[in-house]
Amino acid sequence: MINNLIDFYLKSHPVTIGVLVLLSIYFLVLNWVFFYRYFSINSWLTRESASLEALLLGATTVKENSFLNNFIKTSNVISKEVLDLGMLAATKEATKGLSILSVFASTSPFIGLFGTVVSILDTFTHIGSSSGTMNVIASGVSDALVATASGIFVAIFAYTYHQIMKRRSYELISYLQMQSDAILARKR
Numbered sequence: 001m002i003n004n005l006i007d008f009y010l011k012s013h014p015v016t017i018g019v020l021v022l023l024s025i026y027f028l029v030l031n032w033v034f035f036y037r038y039f040s041i042n043s044w045l046t047r048e049s050a051s052l053e054a055l056l057l058g059a060t061t062v063k064e065n066s067f068l069n070n071f072i073k074t075s076n077v078i079s080k081e082v083l084d085l086g087m088l089a090a091t092k093e094a095t096k097g098l099s100i101l102s103v104f105a106s107t108s109p110f111i112g113l114f115g116t117v118v119s120i121l122d123t124f125t126h127i128g129s130s131s132g133t134m135n136v137i138a139s140g141v142s143d144a145l146v147a148t149a150s151g152i153f154v155a156i157f158a159y160t161y162h163q164i165m166k167r168r169s170y171e172l173i174s175y176l177q178m179q180s181d182a183i184l185a186r187k188r
Helices: 002-011 014-056 067-073 080-094 098-129 134-187
Strands: none
Touching (some): 002 134, 014 134, 067 080, 067 134, 080 134
């Protein structure tokens, strides 16, 4: 196994190695962003769900730990505008990290493809300078395709994480919107 990795490293073009390193960094960052944001939004969802439940059971305002409470406390009058401002701030906070997941999902296949193209060009260069047997071609192309496979692998996780986080953010904003609507309905 170790010998295969060393052999791959020695045969690969430096650009391909660089692409694989970059995709590894992408993968580490996207996992960190996803898990950090996922657990923080789940915690936030739990708080907002409890606050909404209390409102539906007759409470006159949101719970102390609700995101909207900060906006309600700072205003003398509870108005639609104040609650809308809270919703905008919550949307901004809830969707943090989505951009990086989206960028990683869309760029990683192209980064992998770039590494593959450079590696295949390098293989063709070696074919011209040595006896161009099928073993040389097959070995070079199979090593080159590792970069494409890595790019697709990273993109799958990035896209999946993006969709999960987008859904959780939507859920969170929906809870906040329901709380806002409940507060405004009680005020009438």
